[in-house]
Amino acid sequence: MSMIAAFYSNKSVLITGATGFLGKVLMEKLFRTSPHLKVIYILVRPKSGQTLQERVFQILNSKLFEKVKEVCPNVHEKIRPISADLNQRDFAISKEDMQELLSCTNIIFHCAATVRFDAHLREAVQLNVIATQQLLLMASQMPKLEAFIHISTAFSNCNLSHIDEVIYPCPVEPRKIIDSMEWLDDSIIDEITPKLIGDRPNTYTYTKALGEMVVQQESGNLNVAIVRPSIVGATWQEPFPGWVDNLNGPSGLIIAAGKGFLRSIKATPMAVADLIPVDTVVNLTIAVGWYTAVHRPKSTLIYHSTSGNLNPCNWYKMGLQVLATIEKIPFESAFRRPNADFTTNNFTTQYWNAVSHRAPAIIYDFYLRLTGRKPRMLKLMNRLLRTISMLEYFINHSWEWSTNNTEMLLSELSPEDQRVFNFDVRQLNWLEYIENYVLGVKKYLLKEDLAGIPKAKQHLKRLRNIHYLFNTALFLIVWRLLIARSQMARNIWFFICPMYL
Numbered sequence: 001m002s003m004i005a006a007f008y009s010n011k012s013v014l015i016t017g018a019t020g021f022l023g024k025v026l027m028e029k030l031f032r033t034s035p036h037l038k039v040i041y042i043l044v045r046p047k048s049g050q051t052l053q054e055r056v057f058q059i060l061n062s063k064l065f066e067k068v069k070e071v072c073p074n075v076h077e078k079i080r081p082i083s084a085d086l087n088q089r090d091f092a093i094s095k096e097d098m099q100e101l102l103s104c105t106n107i108i109f110h111c112a113a114t115v116r117f118d119a120h121l122r123e124a125v126q127l128n129v130i131a132t133q134q135l136l137l138m139a140s141q142m143p144k145l146e147a148f149i150h151i152s153t154a155f156s157n158c159n160l161s162h163i164d165e166v167i168y169p170c171p172v173e174p175r176k177i178i179d180s181m182e183w184l185d186d187s188i189i190d191e192i193t194p195k196l197i198g199d200r201p202n203t204y205t206y207t208k209a210l211g212e213m214v215v216q217q218e219s220g221n222l223n224v225a226i227v228r229p230s231i232v233g234a235t236w237q238e239p240f241p242g243w244v245d246n247l248n249g250p251s252g253l254i255i256a257a258g259k260g261f262l263r264s265i266k267a268t269p270m271a272v273a274d275l276i277p278v279d280t281v282v283n284l285t286i287a288v289g290w291y292t293a294v295h296r297p298k299s300t301l302i303y304h305s306t307s308g309n310l311n312p313c314n315w316y317k318m319g320l321q322v323l324a325t326i327e328k329i330p331f332e333s334a335f336r337r338p339n340a341d342f343t344t345n346n347f348t349t350q351y352w353n354a355v356s357h358r359a360p361a362i363i364y365d366f367y368l369r370l371t372g373r374k375p376r377m378l379k380l381m382n383r384l385l386r387t388i389s390m391l392e393y394f395i396n397h398s399w400e401w402s403t404n405n406t407e408m409l410l411s412e413l414s415p416e417d418q419r420v421f422n423f424d425v426r427q428l429n430w431l432e433y434i435e436n437y438v439l440g441v442k443k444y445l446l447k448e449d450l451a452g453i454p455k456a457k458q459h460l461k462r463l464r465n466i467h468y469l470f471n472t473a474l475f476l477i478v479w480r481l482l483i484a485r486s487q488m489a490r491n492i493w494f495f496i497c498p499m500y501l
């Protein structure tokens with residue numbers, strides 16, 4: 001019997017960010033391994049015209065939850081959605097709901113965050129810092145609370161190259177930043193943002209670092225732990241391989257490469273690609289919840305959920321495997337044949353952006369205009385290039401994360417728990433994982449049927465023929481222009497193919 005699964009039986013768990021990528025997998029795993037869990041409270045806001053109930057219904061009826069329904073048929077009775085907006089005072093939770101949360105919650109998993117790299121500092125501080133502070137305050141009023149697990153990111157200190165499982169202070173205290181957000185207007189915040197974030201690349205990593213400081217400073221007597229995942233990717237094993245449902249991290253770029261939009265990217269091929277499967281992060285998080293509640297460590301422990309120091313993979317190997325898989329299992333209706341290269345300096349990056357990205361987009365838009373349709377490809381390409389420019393920092397640096405606490409926790413687990421809540425990334429076979437990831441992107445993100453693969457292959461053949469035709473025509477035009485100007489070129493031309501002239 002798994003000790004961890006038994007621990008969660010009869011417990012009331014509160015999850016923020018349960019509708020997000022990580023939150024959904026966390027909920028799924030908790031229900032599947034601890035079907036006798038009492039209740040999971042989730043703080044949800046209505047979104048995109050959907051009510052809370054509709055959002056929860058959609059999650060429970062997704063493929064991700066198919067296995068759960070077999071093990072825990074009354075799962076819908078055990079999820080208790082609470083209407084909440086983490087940007088509002090007291091999260092805009094009703095008095096009755098708040099009372100229930102305060103009196104019943106045993107474990108909190110705080111996953112909600114804005115993960116956008118371009119979020120305005122005010123917005124990022126509100127969600128990643130102030131909401132964390134408010135949740136800690138709520139937690140301090142929960143008499144039955146056993147553990148508070150905060151999900152941060154391994155990149156919260158990405159301005160350092162070696163990162164230990166400790167909290168590194170930011171120069172300006174979070175309280176001062178929070179106070180200043182109240183009276184500074186947006187234009188002044190815009191001006192001071194670069195100074196505040198310093199050598200971090202964006203407001204996301206900066207505010208996640210501030211969030212950790214808040215956890216350290218304001219957790220009082222609570223039993224707190226922090227989990228820091230690196231780049232979270234599709235599931236490795238559970239509930240099935242390759243599940244992913246958003247474009248963040250590598251997923252969007254896999255689509256862009258597979259559809260032939262992304263043909264080159266500025267990346268350091270030998271830099272470590274520190275991906276971590278979402279189910280690995282979730283298994284560690286659940287184990288951390290158990291360990292923090294049962295063993296009550298004296299200080300706040302931080303756990304790195306990273307792969308680089310135990311089982312490293314680099315961007316070159318990852319890129320090759322992505323392309324090899326796409327060749328076997330192509331995506332439908334590709335714009336160009338998938339073939340992405342890594343560039344290593346700004347000049348070649350700009351050159352290939354012009355030649356391989358913008359020029360084909362302009363030509364395609366011209367074709368759309370000629371056929372009476374609205375041009376759209378250049379706009380799309382420019383957005384893709386903007387996105388890539390924001391991700392570049394993470395594919396051109398390498399970090400070393402120490403994983404002593406994570407390894408310590410693994411050694412504390414019984415063999416059964418090590419199997420059920422496996423977070424030993426040394427067992428991960430990268431080639432197999434990436435293949436399943438690409439297949440998952442095709443199935444669950446693009447919603448493409450595998451029966452369409454022969455048609456997709458035919459489409460790629462057609463694109464290859466167009467590519468050859470286009471290149472031949474271009475070559476002939478250039479030569480034709482050249483021989484009009486150079487005697488030597490003319491002589492060669494007449495010698496090789498006189499019949500064309």
Ligand SMILES: CCCCCCCCCCCCCCCCCC(=O)SCCNC(=O)CCNC(=O)[C@H](O)C(C)(C)COP(=O)(O)OP(=O)(O)OC[C@H]1O[C@@H](n2cnc3c(N)ncnc32)[C@H](O)[C@@H]1OP(=O)(O)O
Pocket residue numbers: 115116117118153154155230231232247248249250251252253254256257318319320322323340341380383384386387390391394395
């Ligand atoms: C050879 C091949 C090699 C392939 C493999 C290489 C893999 C490299 C992967 C590097 C990943 C590095 C990630 C580092 C993560 C740090 C970890 C964390 O803690 S943080 C957690 C991780 N956090 C993140 O990853 C957040 C990153 N994302 C953002 O911050 C924002 O989406 C944005 C600022 C980039 C764009 O904002 P904005 O324009 O206002 O609006 P929207 O947001 O609404 O999206 C607009 C358009 O962009 C599209 N799209 C979106 N994402 C991607 C993508 N990754 N990619 C491509 N496309 C993407 C989207 O489809 C849409 O298209 P369309 O509708 O126009 O056609």
Ligand SMILES: NC(=O)C1=CN([C@@H]2O[C@H](COP(=O)(O)OP(=O)(O)OC[C@H]3O[C@@H](n4cnc5c(N)ncnc54)[C@H](OP(=O)(O)O)[C@@H]3O)[C@@H](O)[C@H]2O)C=CC1
Pocket residue numbers: 016017018019020021022023043044045047084085086087110111112113114115127151152153154208228229230231232233246248249
């Ligand atoms: N994905 C990654 O690569 C990594 C993620 N992390 C961390 O993991 C955690 C989860 O990330 P991930 O699941 O990928 O992110 P998602 O963007 O998929 O999910 C974010 C969650 O936060 C919720 N949320 C955002 N704003 C509010 C609000 N105002 N009120 C209530 N809920 C809100 C979202 O709800 P809604 O559905 O309503 O928008 C959603 O459930 C974050 O803390 C992130 O920093 C760390 C490292 C890497």
